Amino acid sequence: MANLTNIDRRWIFLAVFISVLVPLLVGFHLPVKASPNVRAIYTSIDALDAKAGDTVLMSFDFGPSTLTELQPMAKAVLRHCFRKKLKVVGVTLLPEGVGIAETILSDVAAEFGATYGEDYIFLGYKAGNEVLILNMGEELRAAFSTDVRGTPLDDLTVTRPLRSLGDMAYVLDISAGYPGVEEWIQYGQERYRFKLGAGCTAVMAPDFFPFLQSGQLDGLLGGLAGAAEYETLIGQPDAAVSGMRPQSVGHVVIILFILFGNVAYFASRRGGGS
Amino acid sequence: MPFLQRTLPLILAFVAGIVGILTFYIPAASGIETEGATWYRIIFAFSMILGIHSLLSMHWRRIRRRQAGWGYSAVTWFGFLAMFIFGVWNNSHGPGAPIDLQGGGMVWLYDHIQVPAGATMFSLLAFFIASAAYRTFRARTPEAAILLVAAVVVMLGRVPIGVYLSEHVPTLSQWLMATPNMAARRGILIGVTLGAIATSLRIIFGIERAYLGEESEDV
Numbered sequence: 001m002a003n004l005t006n007i008d009r010r011w012i013f014l015a016v017f018i019s020v021l022v023p024l025l026v027g028f029h030l031p032v033k034a035s036p037n038v039r040a041i042y043t044s045i046d047a048l049d050a051k052a053g054d055t056v057l058m059s060f061d062f063g064p065s066t067l068t069e070l071q072p073m074a075k076a077v078l079r080h081c082f083r084k085k086l087k088v089v090g091v092t093l094l095p096e097g098v099g100i101a102e103t104i105l106s107d108v109a110a111e112f113g114a115t116y117g118e119d120y121i122f123l124g125y126k127a128g129n130e131v132l133i134l135n136m137g138e139e140l141r142a143a144f145s146t147d148v149r150g151t152p153l154d155d156l157t158v159t160r161p162l163r164s165l166g167d168m169a170y171v172l173d174i175s176a177g178y179p180g181v182e183e184w185i186q187y188g189q190e191r192y193r194f195k196l197g198a199g200c201t202a203v204m205a206p207d208f209f210p211f212l213q214s215g216q217l218d219g220l221l222g223g224l225a226g227a228a229e230y231e232t233l234i235g236q237p238d239a240a241v242s243g244m245r246p247q248s249v250g251h252v253v254i255i256l257f258i259l260f261g262n263v264a265y266f267a268s269r270r271g272g273g274s
Numbered sequence: 275m276p277f278l279q280r281t282l283p284l285i286l287a288f289v290a291g292i293v294g295i296l297t298f299y300i301p302a303a304s305g306i307e308t309e310g311a312t313w314y315r316i317i318f319a320f321s322m323i324l325g326i327h328s329l330l331s332m333h334w335r336r337i338r339r340r341q342a343g344w345g346y347s348a349v350t351w352f353g354f355l356a357m358f359i360f361g362v363w364n365n366s367h368g369p370g371a372p373i374d375l376q377g378g379g380m381v382w383l384y385d386h387i388q389v390p391a392g393a394t395m396f397s398l399l400a401f402f403i404a405s406a407a408y409r410t411f412r413a414r415t416p417e418a419a420i421l422l423v424a425a426v427v428v429m430l431g432r433v434p435i436g437v438y439l440s441e442h443v444p445t446l447s448q449w450l451m452a453t454p455n456m457a458a459r460r461g462i463l464i465g466v467t468l469g470a471i472a473t474s475l476r477i478i479f480g481i482e483r484a485y486l487g488e489e490s491e492d493v
Contacts, residue, residue: 064392
């Protein structure tokens with residue numbers, strides 16, 4: 001029984017591998033129900049008015065390591081924005097986020113026939129982290145005089161009427177750490193009072209519940225599950241909904257290992273006691 | 275020299291800190307804040323150069339001395355030089371032009387090496403988390419048992435299989451996150467923030483001098 005409390009971890013690795021691989025290969029349906037935090041972002045973006053020129057700022061503050069978890073939520077929200085013909089401004093506070101943001105924006109824009117400059121633009125990256133947010137909040141052109149392609153902001157239909165973060169109808173920050181959601185709250189939302197939603201990895205989501213309760217965050221997309229909920233809300237299931245199958249089975253396998261470990265632990269204690 | 279090494283940095287820290295605080299509370303001084311923020315971003319960009327120099331120097335020393343693992347340091351140098359050269363080449367547009375994200379060597383290296391490598395590294399965590407959870411989530415005490423039950427409920431509540439098992443699982447998971455977790459996080463946030471305020475004031479007033487390589491002044 002003592003051996004069962006200390007299984008070689010390679011067996012655990014193998015079990016996790018199989019639990020992730022098999023659901024990827026075998027299709028089955030699992031119901032995805034949107035949580036209130038995800039629905040809040042959806043409702044807010046759905047209420048925006050393209051005719052009034054409402055613009056959404058999306059900050060892609062993540063790198064390759066969290067791409068698999070955060071890219072689906074970025075794509076889902078972008079699809080929602082482009083479907084509603086909202087203008088989108090992309091930015092990133094991380095140098096490694098530039099390529100990712102450019103790819104996501106151009107891929108989703110191509111799905112909807114959105115035109116760069118008219119329907120969306122990408123500001124790119126500038127150094128400064130939270131101070132860049134301050135600059136953007138005071139005067140957008142103090143932070144970015146041109147977009148990532150070198151075009152002055154006044155020459156672009158999307159950014160011509162925008163002066164600062166306060167002119168954004170909605171800001172969504174998708175981040176995996178620092179700089180990220182807390183910086184956008186402290187240096188952006190609290191100073192310039194725009195509506196801020198957040199997307200983050202599942203492990204970070206519990207950290208932001210105080211900001212949800214205080215109203216500083218409008219809503220929260222937590223990990224791949226949050227992305228799957230948003231894909232369900234927009235009626236376009238994609239990578240996140242597909243990812244729920246292996247994630248569900250993986251979670252069940254881990255729980256079974258935990259329960260098994262506890263059963264073995266208590267059995268060995270009883271056996272050792274007698 | 276003591277003036278440049280000690281007194282001037284203390285004066286700069288004091289002035290910058292006080293100006294930063296005052297511009298926050300004086301709306302008419304927003305122009306000074308914007309200008310100061312721009313200066314900070316320029317210094318931040320230069321500090322990245324210092325960081326790169328420090329990293330490359332450390333790895334160069336490892337290569338020169340053939341220390342254990344020096345091969346990885348050589349890979350680091352090679353990767354940096356490859357990205358740097360392609361970045362400066364900028365798909366034949368040169369460093370003066372806006373970055374070309376539509377193609378070129380740097381984009382290829384990023385899409386086909388950096389992104390898969392970064393995603394793979396993070397993916398390995400799933401296996402180690404499973405192994406660690408199996409070994410450490412033992413209900414040895416009542417508190418550990420509560421933690422275990424809460425972890426199982428949240429793990430099931432965050433995936434669709436929780437809804438499949440019971441409608442109450444996601445509701446309970448949401449309650450755990452929105453009430454006890456939120457309360458604990460709020461306490462931690464307030465504590466950390468108060469500590470950050472205290473530390474910042476100590477730095478502004480020159481009591482905390484670790485950034486100069488000195489011991490703090492006893493107050």
